[in-house]
Amino acid sequence: xxxxxxxxxxxxxxxxxxxxxxxxxxxxxxxxxxxxxxxxxxxxxxxxxxxxxxxxxxxxxxxxxxxxxxxxxxxxxxxxxxxxxxxxxxxxxxxxxxxxxxxxxxxxxxxxxxxxxxxxxxxxxxxxxxxxxxxxxxxxxxxxxxxxxxxxxxxxxxxxxxxxxxxxxxxxxxxxxxxxxxxxxxxxxxxxxxxxxxxxxxxxxxxxxxxxxxxxxxxxxxxxxxxxxxxxxxxxxxxxxxxxxxxxxxxxxxxxxxxxxxxxxxxxxxxxxxxxxxxxxxxxxxxxxxxxxxxxxxxxxxxxxxx
Amino acid sequence: xxxxxxxxxxxxxxxxxxxxxxxxxxxxxxxxxxxxxxxxxxxxxxxxxxxxxxxxxxxxxxxxxxxxxxxxxxxxxxxxxxxxxxxxxxxxxxxxxxxxxxxxxxxxxxxxxxxxxxxxxxxxxxxxxxxxxxxxxxxxxxxxxxxxxxxxxxxxxxxxxxxxxxxxxxxxxxxxxxxxxxxxxxxxxxxxxxxxxxxxxxxxxxxxxxxxxxxxxxxxxxxxxxxxxxxxxxxxxxxxxxxxxxxxxxxxxxxxxxxxxxxxxxxxxxxxxxxxxxxxxxxxxxxxxxxxxxxxxxxxxxxxxxxxxxxxxxxxxxxxxxxxxxxxxxxxxxxxxxxxxxxxxxxxxxxxxxxxxxxxxxxxxxxxxxxxxxxxxxxxxxxxxxxxxxxxxxxxxxxxxxxxxxxxxxxxxxxxxxxxxxxxxxxxxxxxxxxxxxxxxxxxxxx
Numbered sequence: 001x002x003x004x005x006x007x008x009x010x011x012x013x014x015x016x017x018x019x020x021x022x023x024x025x026x027x028x029x030x031x032x033x034x035x036x037x038x039x040x041x042x043x044x045x046x047x048x049x050x051x052x053x054x055x056x057x058x059x060x061x062x063x064x065x066x067x068x069x070x071x072x073x074x075x076x077x078x079x080x081x082x083x084x085x086x087x088x089x090x091x092x093x094x095x096x097x098x099x100x101x102x103x104x105x106x107x108x109x110x111x112x113x114x115x116x117x118x119x120x121x122x123x124x125x126x127x128x129x130x131x132x133x134x135x136x137x138x139x140x141x142x143x144x145x146x147x148x149x150x151x152x153x154x155x156x157x158x159x160x161x162x163x164x165x166x167x168x169x170x171x172x173x174x175x176x177x178x179x180x181x182x183x184x185x186x187x188x189x190x191x192x193x194x195x196x197x198x199x200x201x202x203x204x205x206x207x208x209x210x211x212x213x214x215x216x217x218x219x220x221x222x223x224x225x226x227x228x229x230x231x232x233x234x235x236x237x238x239x240x241x242x243x244x245x246x247x248x249x250x251x252x253x254x255x256x257x258x259x260x261x262x263x264x265x266x267x268x269x270x271x272x273x274x275x276x277x278x279x280x281x282x283x284x285x286x287x288x289x290x291x292x293x294x295x296x297x298x299x300x301x302x303x304x305x306x307x
Numbered sequence: 308x309x310x311x312x313x314x315x316x317x318x319x320x321x322x323x324x325x326x327x328x329x330x331x332x333x334x335x336x337x338x339x340x341x342x343x344x345x346x347x348x349x350x351x352x353x354x355x356x357x358x359x360x361x362x363x364x365x366x367x368x369x370x371x372x373x374x375x376x377x378x379x380x381x382x383x384x385x386x387x388x389x390x391x392x393x394x395x396x397x398x399x400x401x402x403x404x405x406x407x408x409x410x411x412x413x414x415x416x417x418x419x420x421x422x423x424x425x426x427x428x429x430x431x432x433x434x435x436x437x438x439x440x441x442x443x444x445x446x447x448x449x450x451x452x453x454x455x456x457x458x459x460x461x462x463x464x465x466x467x468x469x470x471x472x473x474x475x476x477x478x479x480x481x482x483x484x485x486x487x488x489x490x491x492x493x494x495x496x497x498x499x500x501x502x503x504x505x506x507x508x509x510x511x512x513x514x515x516x517x518x519x520x521x522x523x524x525x526x527x528x529x530x531x532x533x534x535x536x537x538x539x540x541x542x543x544x545x546x547x548x549x550x551x552x553x554x555x556x557x558x559x560x561x562x563x564x565x566x567x568x569x570x571x572x573x574x575x576x577x578x579x580x581x582x583x584x585x586x587x588x589x590x591x592x593x594x595x596x597x598x599x600x601x602x603x604x605x606x607x608x609x610x611x612x613x614x615x616x617x618x619x620x621x622x623x624x625x626x627x628x629x630x631x632x633x634x635x636x637x638x639x640x641x642x643x644x645x646x647x648x649x650x651x652x653x654x655x656x657x658x659x660x661x662x663x664x665x666x667x668x669x670x671x672x673x674x675x676x677x678x679x680x681x682x683x684x685x686x687x688x689x690x691x692x693x694x695x696x697x698x699x700x701x702x703x704x705x706x707x708x709x710x711x712x713x714x715x716x717x718x719x720x721x722x723x724x725x726x727x728x729x730x731x732x733x734x735x736x737x738x739x740x741x742x743x744x745x746x747x748x749x750x751x752x753x754x
Contacts, residue, residue, distance in 0.1 A: 056429075056433065057408040057409065057411060057412040058408065058411050058412070058429065058430060058433035058435050059433045059434070142577055143573060143574045143577050159573055160571075160573030160574055160576065160577050162577070163572075163573045163574070163575075163576035163577040163580070164572070164573040164576075164732070165728065165732055165734075248580045249401065250721055250724060250725075252576070252724060252725065252728060253573075253576045253728045253732070254725050254728040254729045254732065254734070255725060266721070269404065269405045269408060270717065270718065270721065271715075271717070271718055271751075272408060272429060272717075274412075
């Protein structure tokens with residue numbers, strides 16, 4: 001009893017100071033809150049409002065209700081941009097995660113110069129979103145680019161990859177796969193978390209390396225895989241710079257690289273149809289939100305938490 | 308004594324601050340008066356409404372050389388008009404329209420705006436631009452046909468800076484290498500164009516082609532349409548080109564590709580994206596290409612060859628000639644500028660001052676003001692001289708200036724590019740392309 005009383009008393013004596021701390025905390029957080037309100041929440045609210053209007057930037061917005069939203073599905077370019085984006089996301093993200101996991105497993109062997117390799121493979125993640133890399137990509141996959149020069153050595157006549165509607169999206173997906181560094185580093189950290197004793201026990205039982213991977217590594221890594229999957233899906237849905245630069249800003253050739261955000265930009269600033277673009281932005285939020293919810297629901301069936 | 312002194316001291320301070328407040332109030336009132344005078348549009352005499360020293364903002368797009376020369380022009384203007392400060396506001400072409408649209412949306416429209424024919428209708432119909440015929444700008448030295456290029460519904464929303472023509476650029480060296488004569492542009496037809504290009508490709512061998520695809524630019528379609536007595540856009544802002552003409556236009560590309568006169572589709576798309584410097588002509592890989600005359604300089608520089616300007620094919624074979632002078636850009640004035648007079652004065656200087664023209668030369672097209680154009684002829688580089696001569700040659704053949712493209716025409720470039728790519732990769736036939744093109748453009752300019 002007395003102990004409890006003492007604790008509760010001590011709590012009471014602490015609480016006024018805590019309150020003061022809270023005020024200070026708020027004070028120090030204020031710049032962040034102001035930033036959130038002015039730079040994030042404010043514009044988001046404004047775009048939600050604009051999504052229900054006809055707004056061309058040059059004259060005042062005009063309320064039109066849900067027309068922007070209903071118009072979307074009669075717009076063949078919108079439907080096409082959805083197809084392109086889903087193809088891009090669902091092909092490149094699994095490949096990217098597979099590459100990241102594969103390399104993480106290799107690097108986890110504790111080889112010499114690990115830190116160097118880790119940095120080298122992480123580099124594309126830092127650069128991958130940049131304009132410079134996108135321009136480089138254009139060169140590499142051009143008609144007389146590096147890829148075709150290598151192919152020519154083997155006597156294969158290559159294509160102008162970025163400028164052919166059948167292959168242009170492929171080069172963008174390759175670019176996304178190539179930026180596997182960020183998930184790789186997270187995988188590496190995850191691999192380090194798996195206790196060595198499981199592997200020791202398994203090898204004493206005579207389990208092969210592959211069996212060990214399937215029975216120990218993979219299940220224990222599922223939370224990390226899940227985390228990476230959610231993160232990369234969200235990021236892939238929002239890809240913009242690559243498509244913008246590689247296609248020369250219009251999603252070409254013939255809309256084959258018209259990612260969702262690129263079409264949104266073209267609508268907003270090219271056609272000055274900012275109401276429609278705002279509606280598209282909110283629809284994208286719904287898509288990404290929906291995907292993430294599905295992801296979390298599905299995770300119950302395959303993600304294994306070790307505690 | 309001491310209290311008295313204090314009182315007087317306080318009294319003085321009070322008087323001083325009262326005077327200060329009054330001064331501020333008066334200034335505010337003056338500013339308010341100035342603003343309302345502009346907004347009301349002519350209740351007061353404009354001279355009283357506008358109080359300089361004042362500051363106006365001039366927005367333009369372009370390259371570094373243009374930024375430098377424009378700054379020199381601004382300096383010259385300010386030397387003549389010390390009470391007006393011109394603030395430069397420049398960016399490259401790609402960023403320009405994003406920036407302009409957002410500035411207008413934010414109520415921060417530049418006072419003097421550089422415009423382009425694809426966008427001017429959008430801005431004019433949304434009341435962003437002032438009717439410049441009501442401003443004090445001397446346009447008497449500008450050809451009426453050229454001036455009409457900036458008129459919409461009878462109002463002068465833009466004054467052409469200069470003129471360009473869409474012309475065929477040829478590389479005589481590559482023609483010579485291929486053993487083909489440079490065609491006579493006063494008589495040649497579209498069929499001649501195809502056969503010439505095919506012959507050059509055959510004669511010049513691997514890696515060199517007759518011509519670069521012309522199907523990405525609607526100007527070529529406009530010329531073909533005009534040769535047939537049609538027009539890309541009618542004065543009422545509708546599409547004035549027939550499906551047959553559009554289909555024929557795309558068919559030329561296919562004929563060229565089939566017989567090697569131009570590169571395959573994927574290469575063509577790549578060259579298209581590479582600009583003048585990376586084009587077939589620019590890299591000595593092709594004998595012909597269709598370009599705006601102001602691009603001759605860039606093409607010549609990167610090719611290192613003496614390039615020539617030719618009339619487009621079919622000028623003599625059609626119902627009439629199709630080539631025309633396009634306003635390179637427009638000077639426009641914001642409808643809600645606080646200083647319409649200062650802005651007008653600046654535009655007048657840009658347009659009519661020999662000093663400005665001597666600095667600008669042909670950077671904003673061959674000057675629209677024919678008097679200052681004469682004045683700069685002696686100072687032109689050999690390439691610009693060639694352009695000036697070519698323009699003088701075709702001047703008498705030109706029938707009229709096409710009307711200003713309607714609201715929504717900014718999307719034309721995008722539509723053209725998509726449809727042409729589909730045709731080149733043979734995903735649709737030229738006939739299907741024509742239908743798709745007309746549907747999409749109608750949707751863009753109708754909405």
